[in-house]
Amino acid sequence: MGVKSKVFLGFYLSFLMITFVGCTDLVEHPNGKPNDPKLIYEDISNLRATTIAMYAGLRGDASWSEGFATSSYMTTMYGADDLTTQIGGNKGNFREFDAFNSSSNNGAILNLWKGCYKGIINANAVIEYSAFTIADQASIDNLVGQAYFVRALSYFYLVRSWGEIPLFTDNSKSVDIGLSSVAEVYDLLIQDLKQAEVLLPNRQVEIGLPSKGAAKSLLAEVYLTQAGWPLKITSSYAMAAEKAKEVIHNKLIYGYNLLPNFKDLWLRVNDNSEESIFALQYDNRDGAQAFHISGKASMPEEEENGWDDFFTELTFFDEFPAGARKDATFRTEFLNSDNQIIHYTNSKTKHPYYAKFRDGAVDESDPSGTATFFNNAAYMLIRYSEVLLIYAEAQARSKGVDQSAYDAINQVRQRAGLSDLSGLNTDDFINAVIDEKGWELAGEGQRWYDLIRTEKVAEVSAKRSNQEQVVIIGATTTENYYAPIPESEVLKNPNLKK
Template sequence: MQKTVKQLFVLITLIFLISCSNNLEEEPRGKVNDPESIYKQYANLEATVMAMYAGIRGDANWSRGFATSAYMTTMFGADDLTTQIGGNKGEFREFDSFNKSANNGAMMNLWRGCYNAILNANEVIEYSYLTIGDQDEINNLLGQAYFVRAFSYFYLVRTWGRIPLYTSAKTLPTDISLSDVEDVYEVMIDDLLQAENFLPSTQSLLGLPSQGAAKALLSEVYLTQAGWPLNVQSSYRLAADKAKEVIDNKGIYGYDLLPDFASLWLRNFDNSSESIFSLQYDNSDGANAFHITGKASMPEGEENGWDDFFVELNFFNEFPEGARKNATFRTNFLTSDGNTVHYTNSATKHPYYAKFRDGAVDESNPSTATFFNNAAYMLIRYAEVLLIYAEAQARADSSPNSSAYDALNQVRVRAGLTPLSGLGTDEFIEAVIDEKGWELAGEGQRWYDLIRTEKVAEVINSRSIEEQVKVIGSTGTDNYYAPIPESEILLNPNLGN
């Protein structure tokens, strides 16, 4: 959403509902004591919704939310992310080497951001009936709460498996145990069906989820439910049908592919027709800014970056040549003394992501890049829906139809690749999964596709021997999930069971 005077409510609500502590044990001190008087006012309900987004954004907080590369820590097992062998990247390396620790502090960004959003969403869902005002506007806020709660649980359940499941504003965080994965999916699916009913087809403010966003997210929830670990095969049909609803109604929702892939990563094209749900970062003083664009994804030795993340060599080498590859990766670095260094001669000997530079980097002098940026960070986009449909339809019908080919080929043609045809079912599905990996490279989604399709070991076995970070732990399903944070177990021993 665009920042307006509503942002004044964000800090008020964060102080009111969420304590300054990063740990969930502090939440009871901030719970609403008199919801009837508080939520009677529409402005307070709206403020809680603003706080919900602030939680997942990670406003003014380096240890919570999606604003920094730390949120991707648990996703470093995928082949589209790796990090440097030295320096302060140990927490990334734990997951990159499959040697995960329950004391990993960086993985807490995802945990805290999602749960802070959930706790605020619960307030809206539980108490919106008390609010006096235009019912359509109240329903819109309620729909947003259902969407964000499902969105947050989707990241949590795919990352940790069995997790604490808060669905009531009256539940104390210390009074809850871990819930089974299937129970979390039941809540997410119900939430998104509710969101479909309450959300409008379009929103007047940027960044707010619409009915189409709820359908898009639900299609991916169904697709994931059909794979590991639940393997609910019937959900492939549900995923295909829900994605098709988005595709068939793209004109109503305002969705479409941008003609040029490279434009997706330019600030002038933030919140384009391809963006289905994006977090809005627009405070350029650095407090509430986006910190992935800029130094985080730049080489330290050549461009004075931070070396947080870059791409594995095998993934880069297998990436199809063309316009999309050129826009996705940066292979030459301009040093402060005016020399150009090819990645093969760089300190890490890896290509880096070009996606995350615009708005924070002066390409005539990259060494002056900032570590914050005004950005709309896309977390769901239309290309992904096309690929979800293509895979789900082929699996549901045991054969790709013409619509599935069309969905896949829309993405391929935009990438500068030739359309595919005449593939066997397994070949088609493999092509879609590969395409999704290339299309969404570095966007934090590859890991989740690898685990739901149980392809982690296959991918890791083909890892280049030149990778600096070595795999030392199991790549089997026993090591797919991140460990429940030790700090949370100490606060609530029930989470250790």
């Protein structure tokens, strides 16, 4: 070996040694760790971004798989008399509930389930990670308050549709939990709403966000529901009345009121109006591109090229008192593509359809031609007329029918084009309020919850018209009030087996 070679070899070997000795440092990321919540949530804008994801989760997506974006969110509520669907096509998931014959592998029930839990896990994160945030306390409180509100709203839907559910409140906790009792769920959501009530401001700068009034309104509804089936904690009626009263008395502070005309409620110009207490915001540009309840979902397939997803049952329509509200709630005539006007009695499904939600999605002069299946809209989950009716019922149930109860319901009736109620006994008054609420909120996914809370399902179902194509197969008793836990969830966590 020549001298040159030896030098060469020496150079090589030493290079080898140097790199080898230093090797432990060679497998470190020089740029540190990304995705560390401690770093991310120091900045309040990231905490806010997670509250945004919380609403986005509830809102859902365009693919009929999660959230409130499509009529699928109402799947568990089809047992009510304000909802039915067509007999054929791809509506099997809705029909199951309409026929009281639900199954755990019903894919559509996951829309509500997933949307709510997506809201919940993001809310959990906001509550937990806000500890890392460095900002002024009021801003942090507002965001945390929103998280409590959304978590409560989500659990409220879940507990009403399923009863016992997994109560997941801490994302870092084990996911292998079991089902929590209905009472435990109510305890959590009341606790959350009490927090939200304190933390939220009277009014939000961004009008789509919940304020203190929204928390109180929801709390009133929660108390009212807790007082009915299955917990029947009747002492809560008084608290429901109390909370509703706080909203009604402070409506100027919170900026709530009834809109003068019922038919204007779903106009795009009235998105997030005074009547709206909490609404989900649908915007085509956000990537979810979803608000499918608006156009085709409630249009007849045969006449207007719609989807027949949901429409009213005939008895509900027949009992609905005539007036401005009925005219604005339903469509009884359809314009087909041959420009013929078809009355619902001559239509394929022989049912009236909902007239709500259509603004922005449908050109009324040519519905079959230009209706779209999604549009921009604010979809109200709580509105002021509901608070009035909650008050009327809660007041009547806790203190007896008084003038304030009449005032509350009559405000709603007056706008509906109906005469004032008076002189009713307590039971009749309560029944009148429940009917009123059904009509006022027809097709808005509330009727079913009122029916189960008051155990009126059998009574209402007994009146189902024999002209209905979807026939009742299962029992209309409490055993079918709750939806089965989705099969896919039970498979992932067998502890959820009921």
